[in-house]
Each structure stands twice: as C-alpha cells, then as structure tokens.
Amino acid sequence: MPPRIRLVLALHNHQPIGNFDHIFQQAFDDSYSPFLDVFSRYQSLKMSLHTSGSLMEWLAANQPAYIDRLADLVDRGQVEILGGAFFEPILAMIPRRDRIGQIRSYTRWLQNRLGATIRGMWIPERVWEQSLASDLADAGIEYTILDDFHFKAAGMDDSQLTGHLITEDEGRTLSVFPGSERLRYTIPLPPRKKRSNTWPEWPRRIPTP
Numbered sequence: 001m002p003p004r005i006r007l008v009l010a011l012h013n014h015q016p017i018g019n020f021d022h023i024f025q026q027a028f029d030d031s032y033s034p035f036l037d038v039f040s041r042y043q044s045l046k047m048s049l050h051t052s053g054s055l056m057e058w059l060a061a062n063q064p065a066y067i068d069r070l071a072d073l074v075d076r077g078q079v080e081i082l083g084g085a086f087f088e089p090i091l092a093m094i095p096r097r098d099r100i101g102q103i104r105s106y107t108r109w110l111q112n113r114l115g116a117t118i119r120g121m122w123i124p125e126r127v128w129e130q131s132l133a134s135d136l137a138d139a140g141i142e143y144t145i146l147d148d149f150h151f152k153a154a155g156m157d158d159s160q161l162t163g164h165l166i167t168e169d170e171g172r173t174l175s176v177f178p179g180s181e182r183l184r185y186t187i188p189l190p191p192r193k194k195r196s197n198t199w200p201e202w203p204r205r206i207p208t209p
Contacts, residue, residue, distance in 0.1 A: 010048040017054040050082035050122035071114045081116035088124045103139035133169035143175035
C-alpha cells in the first residue's frame with residue numbers, strides 16, 4: 001500500500017479595524033466570495049476557516065448572505081470554524097484577562113451566528129509565548145496552529161512535525177499543529193527569482209530637477 005498523507009487546510013481571512021470600507025469590499029469581491037463559490041461545489045473537500053472578528057462584523061453588516069452561506073457549510077460539516085481573539089490583538093501584548101475575554105466573546109459570537117462549535121483558534125500573527133497555553137485552555141480552546149519554524153527553532157526536524165503535539169503551562173494542556181511555513185508562503189506568492197550575486201550598477205550621473 002503506497003504511503004498516505006492527510007493534508008489539513010486552515011485558511012485565515014483578516015481585515016484590520018478601521019480599514020477603508022472599499023478595501024473590505026474589494027477583498028470580498030476578489031477573494032472571500034469567489035473562494036466560497038468554488039469551494040462549496042466540492043462537498044467532499046473540508047477545511048478549517050478563521051475569519052477575524054473585525055472582518056466578520058463587517059461581513060455580517062454588509063454581506064449577510066455570505067454569513068448565511070458559511071453557516072450552511074458549517075451545518076453540513078464541510079467547514080470547521082476557528083475561533084480567536086475578537087479584535088486580532090498580539091496576545092503577548094495584552095493582559096491575561098483580556099486574552100481570555102476576547103477569545104470567549106468571539107466564541108460566543110460564532111456559536112450564535114454560525115452555529116459553530118469552536119475547538120481551535122488562530123494565533124494573531126502567529127506570535128507565541130508559552131504562558132499562552134494555559135490562557136487558551138482556560139478560554140475553552142483545545143488546539144491551535146503555529147508555524148513549523150517555532151518547532152524547528154526548538155530542535156525538532158520535519159520528520160517530527162507530521163502530527164499534532166501537546167504543550168503545557170501550569171498544568172493546563174493544549175494541542176498544537178505545526179503549520180507549513182513554506183506552503184503558507186508558496187500558495188499566494190510566485191516563486192522567488194534567483195538573487196544576483198552582483199551589485200546593481202549605479203547611475204553615472206544623478207539627474208538634477
């Protein structure tokens with residue numbers, strides 16, 4: 001029997017608070033809506049999806065039909081919704097009570113609007129410190145995702161990063177899935193051009209105004 005691999009896809013959609021309305025709309029028209037159009041046609045495919053609270057509130061106010069479609073995908077088991085801190089803060093920079101409060105608040109919002117059961121969450125900007133493990137657990141989170149870079153920096157190699165791992169803080173445990181940093185950068189961006197080993201030639205004369 002040939003070797004098999006299970007690929008877990010987790011997508012992240014975000015627009016910051018205060019961004020221009022036309023930027024929200026353009027991202028919706030160019031990305032969020034077309035993706036859902038295509039994805040919903042392939043019912044055998046499943047994914048996890050995180051949408052930041054600021055973006056989700058804009059969608060609920062301006063594109064409620066999108067929210068309804070997302071709720072349908074959740075109901076039929078095609079999409080698992082990832083929770084998170086409501087306003088997408090860098091968790092290490094805010095007090096513990098605020099971390100837990102924002103996570104719980106967003107979980108309630110997602111449960112009420114999408115009927116979703118929230119088990120995992122997205123870490124804003126993937127900034128991690130170990131004390132977050134107990135905070136996430138206390139907020140009702142079972143697992144999260146971090147770049148595999150964190151694990152490799154701790155001495156692990158690719159062969160050890162094919163499943164989830166368990167971390168702990170103050171006796172509270174949390175499952176962590178290593179995400180492929182290489183894949184994350186490869187999907188949206190074209191291959192990098194080979195760097196030149198020569199310096200660019202400076203102009204011989206600087207033009208005057």
